[in-house]
Amino acid sequence: MTLPIQDPALAAEGLGVPPRRHGFLRSVLRERKAAVIGLAIIVFFILLSVIAPYISPYSATAQTCAVYAPPSSRHWLGCDDGGIDMLSELMQGGRISLVVAFAATFVAMVIGGGVGILTGYFGRWIDTGLMRVTDYLLVIPDLVFAVVIADLWGPSLFHVIIVIGILEWTSTARIIRAQVMSLKERVYVKRAQAIGSGHARIITRHILPQVGPLLMANTVLTIAIAIYLETALAFLGLEDPTVTTWGTILEHAFERTAISSGAWWAIVPAGFVIAIVIVGCFLLGQAIEDALNPRLKVAHLSVRRWRIRPLAGRGPDAI
Amino acid sequence: MRGADYLVKRGFFALVTIYVAITINFFLFRVLPGNAVTDLSRVPHASPALRHALLTEFGLDKPKWEQYLIYLKNLAHGNMGISFANQQPVSHLLLADLKNTIPMVTVGTVAAIILGVFTGVLSAWRRASASDHLSTNTAIFFYAFPTQWLGLMLLILFAGILPAGGMSDPFLFTAEPFWQHLGDIAKHMFLPAATLMLTAFGSYTLVVRSSMLETLGEDYVLTARAKGLPTRRIVWRHAVRNALLPLVTLIALELGFIVGGALLVEVIFSWPGIGLAMYSAIGQRDYPMLQGGFLILTVSVIMLNFVADLLYFRLDPRIST
Numbered sequence: 001m002t003l004p005i006q007d008p009a010l011a012a013e014g015l016g017v018p019p020r021r022h023g024f025l026r027s028v029l030r031e032r033k034a035a036v037i038g039l040a041i042i043v044f045f046i047l048l049s050v051i052a053p054y055i056s057p058y059s060a061t062a063q064t065c066a067v068y069a070p071p072s073s074r075h076w077l078g079c080d081d082g083g084i085d086m087l088s089e090l091m092q093g094g095r096i097s098l099v100v101a102f103a104a105t106f107v108a109m110v111i112g113g114g115v116g117i118l119t120g121y122f123g124r125w126i127d128t129g130l131m132r133v134t135d136y137l138l139v140i141p142d143l144v145f146a147v148v149i150a151d152l153w154g155p156s157l158f159h160v161i162i163v164i165g166i167l168e169w170t171s172t173a174r175i176i177r178a179q180v181m182s183l184k185e186r187v188y189v190k191r192a193q194a195i196g197s198g199h200a201r202i203i204t205r206h207i208l209p210q211v212g213p214l215l216m217a218n219t220v221l222t223i224a225i226a227i228y229l230e231t232a233l234a235f236l237g238l239e240d241p242t243v244t245t246w247g248t249i250l251e252h253a254f255e256r257t258a259i260s261s262g263a264w265w266a267i268v269p270a271g272f273v274i275a276i277v278i279v280g281c282f283l284l285g286q287a288i289e290d291a292l293n294p295r296l297k298v299a300h301l302s303v304r305r306w307r308i309r310p311l312a313g314r315g316p317d318a319i
Numbered sequence: 320m321r322g323a324d325y326l327v328k329r330g331f332f333a334l335v336t337i338y339v340a341i342t343i344n345f346f347l348f349r350v351l352p353g354n355a356v357t358d359l360s361r362v363p364h365a366s367p368a369l370r371h372a373l374l375t376e377f378g379l380d381k382p383k384w385e386q387y388l389i390y391l392k393n394l395a396h397g398n399m400g401i402s403f404a405n406q407q408p409v410s411h412l413l414l415a416d417l418k419n420t421i422p423m424v425t426v427g428t429v430a431a432i433i434l435g436v437f438t439g440v441l442s443a444w445r446r447a448s449a450s451d452h453l454s455t456n457t458a459i460f461f462y463a464f465p466t467q468w469l470g471l472m473l474l475i476l477f478a479g480i481l482p483a484g485g486m487s488d489p490f491l492f493t494a495e496p497f498w499q500h501l502g503d504i505a506k507h508m509f510l511p512a513a514t515l516m517l518t519a520f521g522s523y524t525l526v527v528r529s530s531m532l533e534t535l536g537e538d539y540v541l542t543a544r545a546k547g548l549p550t551r552r553i554v555w556r557h558a559v560r561n562a563l564l565p566l567v568t569l570i571a572l573e574l575g576f577i578v579g580g581a582l583l584v585e586v587i588f589s590w591p592g593i594g595l596a597m598y599s600a601i602g603q604r605d606y607p608m609l610q611g612g613f614l615i616l617t618v619s620v621i622m623l624n625f626v627a628d629l630l631y632f633r634l635d636p637r638i639s640t
Contacts, residue, residue: 145617148609250471
């Protein structure tokens with residue numbers, strides 16, 4: 001079915017052709033190089049985390065070289081304050097960091113998706129009530145809030161996951177809500193209502209598949225935020241002291257005089273792996289969002305490729 | 320008039336949010352399981368008499384709703400309790416810290432906005448050119464690097480050249496002229512503010528770029544070009560002014576992020592601000608300080624959000640929701 005888009009309003013929302021559930025990600029990957037790079041980065045780090053225990057050169061907990069030994073042919077990234085091989089520690093830390101980020105994101109997406117669908121679909125007092133909560137959480141400084149809760153509950157991996165999860169669902173909820181509010185007015189939802197479908201059926205069969213891609217984009221973007229927050233909490237000493245994560249690597253380096261010892265190798269690699277993973281999430285998430293909501297493809301100033309802005313409603317490229 | 324409606328609505332929202340923040344602050348520390356109060360009365364080997372004395376001293380034997388009213392009443396008088404760590408009133412301590420935090424955060428944020436606007440506008444202007452790719456990719460990477468890591472890198476790079484911690488040189492005589500003290504503080508402020516700038520400017524660049532691209536596609540830009548205005552003038556006079564609206568929204572939304580970044584930056588550079596105070600409060604289990612710091616930072620962000628709303632209204636009177 002390749003009908004041209006008729007309604008310019010729908011085309012502007014980027015919702016003219018409802019994305020099919022499985023083909024969507026594939027088409028994003030085919031059309032956008034950034035998405036491929038982002039996905040490749042994420043998959044690479046997941047795989048690395050899975051096989052880390054088998055390929056890491058040394059133990060991530062036992063001393064295998066001198067304190068703050070510089071990088072050498074035997075220890076590629078040098079050693080930390082306890083004489084632990086940095087490369088092995090980074091691999092081990094990545095496992096925990098990613099698990100924390102994925103778990104926290106899962107919590108955030110369940111809350112955010114749930115709240116977004118409920119408020120958007122039912123409206124009225126549910127909307128008013130839950131949106132007030134959302135507005136509140138949007139304005140409070142999340143790291144400060146996380147620090148307070150994490151401190152009150154005590155340092156543990158589980159608490160960090162829950163704290164990040166209950167803080168980072170708000171923007172997702174708002175985006176999903178807006179989408180559901182527009183979906184609710186679609187003709188096919190009205191028809192489903194007319195033939196007597198219940199709320200549960202409409203939500204699971206007609207609404208959920210439509211917000212799926214949007215939820216996917218938000219999941220990926222939230223993973224980036226979760227990783228960032230985890231490293232920040234760890235840096236402030238609120239992470240479980242018995243585990244190694246990318247955040248605690250930075251914390252230990254800072255607390256245990258890596259800087260005055262000149263041991264840059266205890267700091268630099270951890271920052272780069274964190275940044276690369278976050279960039280990967282950002283590229284993939286942004287690419288999915290752009291595919292859902294194409295922005296203007298022409299600027300009146302573009303010096304080299306000057307062209308007249310296309311009129312609305314002509315062809316699939318129309319804005 | 321719809322405009323006045325909008326302002327009243329936003330003002331009311333700010334007030335309600337502040338009230339909610341105060342209430343949540345109470346609940347977090349006093350009511351939820353695992354809260355500060357249970358920790359407080361869990362003195363090892365405490366006799367029942369001591370425990371009871373502690374509970375009465377802190378008014379914890381009263382019912383929760385009465386504690387809540389007392390808390391509100393004290394707060395209305397500016398009383399945030401006494402710091403466990405040094406027996407000083409929390410409000411005095413935190414206000415002094417806030418005075419140190421504000422200049423550093425302001426300098427860092429303003430620098431980030433300037434850098435973000437310039438790189439964003441140039442990116443959009445020279446769209447798809449090498450300089451666009453360079454500035455966009457740099458922005459994404461700086462956005463992705465953890466704040467504390469950027470701070471540590473600056474520490475490594477500038478160790479010995481610029482002061483690495485604190486806010487002023489303790490060996491500078493008070494008799495020295497004013498400008499020398501100012502220069503000293505500026506020198507100390509450089510690294511923390513630069514860290515804050517680097518961690519914040521990336522998202523500004525990206526937003527300014529995309530909003531500029533959108534603005535450059537508007538008809539009035541085409542008109543300006545048809546009139547034969549020089550490109551420089553079209554960009555800075557016609558497009559940028561309109562393209563900066565989303566930036567105001569973003570800055571308001573990211574205030575919380577800036578405050579969090581300030582916390583990390585203050586810890587790294589031992590800047591004697593409210594973030595460092597909260598960090599030490601964590602280590603010392605100084606709950607009144609932690610509670611007070613959280614409240615002050617949250618209320619500041621809410622107020623600044625309201626200011627951003629007013630500003631947005633001033634810039635774009637069309638909005639009415």
